[in-house]
Amino acid sequence: MSKLVVLNLGAGNLNDGFRNVIAQLRLKDGKIEQFIGSLPPAPELATLNQQWQLLYYALHQRFDVARRRLFEVEEKGLTNISVRGFQELCQEIETKFNLWLDSPSFLKVDHKLRTKLDQNEEVQIIIETGDRTLHRFPWHLWHFLEDYQQAEIGLSNLEYSPINLEKKQRNKPRNKPRILTILGHSEGINVKADQVLIAQINNAEIVFLVEPKSAEFHEILWDEKGWDILFFAGHSHTENHQGIIFINPQESLNIKELKTAINKAIKQGLQLAIFNSCDGIGLAEELSKLNLPQIIVMREGVPDLIAQEFLKYFLSALQQNKSVFCSLREARERLQAWDNDFPGGSWLPMICQNLSIPNDSIFKISFDDKIEVPKKNKSNVKIFFYSILLLLLILFVAVKNYDNYSLNKLSSIISNLLVNNQLKSENITFEEEGKILIENLYQALSNKDFPLAETFYDVSLKQQFNPDFFKQFSKVTVNNLEVSYQDMNIIKFIGENNYIYLDNTYQTEKRNYTVSKIGNQLQITSSNFIEVTKPR
Structure with missing residues (x-):
């Protein structure tokens, strides 16, 4: 179990200092040990932090780095920007930050905490302060963490309340x-x-x-x-x-x-x-x-x-x-x-x-050690089995003089089993599986292999499927499939369909698809027209 240290800086700021710093060691039995100190004014740290921000953004803009914000930050006349200069600034901040924390009025708090904490146990150190500059400050530079490898520093508001769960x-x-x-x-x-x-x-x-x-x-x-x-x-x-x-x-x-x-x-x-x-x-x-x-x-x-x-x-x-x-x-x-x-x-x-x-x-998340991937030798055995089964069925229907549709229907069912089994034998994501399934559907439609195409649908869509509609096209394709929703059992896509007619004219439409896990297989359970994006 981890130990919790709360470092309340009280009223103050870097310009005026923090006169009443209270460190609490909260123990598992509900008991609290408390130590009192102070921190002197350190306006230079605020200035160094501002310089760090300016150089940080200027460097990344010079490098044209893709960032997860939409707006640029002005360099404000900065010149001679270099990685080395930035790294030297980082080192200066670390040095002066720790000199501040080594102030005699605070060092006694540091020493008392060290006598109470085991270097091998997890320690959560929470900083309580209303100073927004210190919210942005790199507290992980505190040398205390070098001696406590299972310790990490977080921030807290000065005011907080318990949660009333439903x-x-x-x-x-x-x-x-x-x-x-x-x-x-x-x-x-x-x-x-x-x-x-x-x-x-x-x-x-x-x-x-x-x-x-x-x-x-x-x-x-x-x-x-x-x-x-x-x-x-x-x-x-x-x-x-x-x-x-x-x-x-x-x-x-x-x-x-x-x-x-x-x-x-x-x-x-x-x-x-x-x-x-x-x-x-x-x-x-x-x-x-x-x-x-x-x-x-x-x-x-x-x-x-x-x-x-x-x-x-x-x-x-x-x-x-x-x-x-x-x-x-x-x-x-x-x-x-x-x-x-x-x-x-x-x-x-x-x-x-x-x-x-x-x-x-405090919430702790547990996940499995690794993602399980079906072993290829077992999947290959299944594929071999299905292939033999397909061959036997073809021979059987040939002997029985089944019509071509029945033969195609049987071979298509086995082909779909092969597709689904191949998906399971590869280390691919649910999204990739869904895309492959939809692409295979349109490959079957283009090849006029309607029995195979039918097997990709669930029962309700099979009833709506009309092969005659697709006979007017020389080719049907699906492109630009993008995920619009996903959970453990369902994934939804939006994509573009190209319908190429026998006279080589074509029309492009936007359509959505829902792929669901049904038993051990994936099936398309919904498909709806959205709009025509390029009319014929």
């Missing part, structure tokens, strides 16, 4: 976490990488919403089953201390606009929100006011690749049954490998904690 959530905890993943506006960035990583979690119930409308976002937060984790990837930024997320190319939302829906989600068990997007300080501040237990954001604009690598490292640590705090530290430290390519990237991740949550009930 009765059904108190009485019936979930067996596995439910994760709501919002993939927002993604111009110039690759949020599909986040989607692939999240989809690989195989002991959680995951729902994906891609560029949802505001109404859709609100509605799904009210889901009566509740959520454990809210994950957002896309563009965001902080404006006038208010966090804003861009959920699609036309719409943005701030936390005040989501307040009622998020409050409902928290009461239904929401434990952790992760915003893998730019400049999330404002999001963290607003969500903390709603008493969300844990919030992970990026302090500044985050390069797209850094966001992807952070998520990969963070999930990897969680899959080893590490706590959210320890997983954050591991992910942040592993990002240091990218500091030469993306200077300052490892300084970005931060966590906020609601201190009203008892230390022994």
Whole structure:
């Protein structure tokens, strides 16, 4: 079990100092040990932090780095910008920050904490302060963490309240976490990488919403089953201390606009929100006011690749049954490998904690060690078996003088079994499986193999299927399939169909598809026309 240290800086700021610093060591039996100190004025730290921000954005704009924010930050006349100069500034900040924390009036607090803590145990250190400059400060540079490898630092509001869970959530905890993943506006960035990583979690119930409308976002937060984790990837930024997320190319939302829906989600068990997007300080501040237990954001604009690598490292640590705090530290430290390519990237991740949550009930996520992939030798045996079965059926119907349609029908059924079994034998995602299934449908339609095409549909669509309609086309194709919704058993796509007529004219239409897991197979359970995009 972890220990909790709360460092309350009290009233004050870097210009005037913090005269009443209270450190509390909260023990598992409910007892509290308390130590008192102070921190002197350090206005130079505020100045260095401002310089760091300016150089950080200037460097990344010079490198033309894709970031998860829509707006550029002015360089304000900066010249002679270099990675080396930035790294020297980082070192100066670390040195002067630790000199400040080594002040005699605070060092006694440091020493007392060290006598009470085991270097091998997990320690969560929470900084309580209303100074917004210190919210953005890289607290992980505190040398205390070098001696306590299982320690991590988070932030907390000065005011917080306990959460009143709804009765059904108190009485019936979930067996596995439910994760709501919002993939927002993604111009110039690759949020599909986040989607692939999240989809690989195989002991959680995951729902994906891609560029949802505001109404859709609100509605799904009210889901009566509740959520454990809210994950957002896309563009965001902080404006006038208010966090804003861009959920699609036309719409943005701030936390005040989501307040009622998020409050409902928290009461239904929401434990952790992760915003893998730019400049999330404002999001963290607003969500903390709603008493969300844990919030992970990026302090500044985050390069797209850094966001992807952070998520990969963070999930990897969680899959080893590490706590959210320890997983954050591991992910942040592993990002240091990218500091030469993306200077300052490892300084970005931060966590906020609601201190009203008892230390022994802080949310811990468990995932399976690895994703299970069917062994190829077993799949090859199945494919061999189905191939022999197909051959025998063809010989059988030939002997029995079955008509061509019956023969095609039988061979098509076996072909569909082969397609589905081949999908299972490869290490591919649900999204890729769905796309392959729809593409195989249109390949069968183009080949006029209507018995095979029919096997891709579920019972209701089979009844609606009319082969004669497709006989007027020389070819039918599907392109640009994009996911619009996904959970454990259903995935929805929107795509474009090209209908090429016998006279070589064509028409392009937009259509949606729903692919569902039915038993051990995938089938298309819905397909609807949306609009004509290029008329014949």
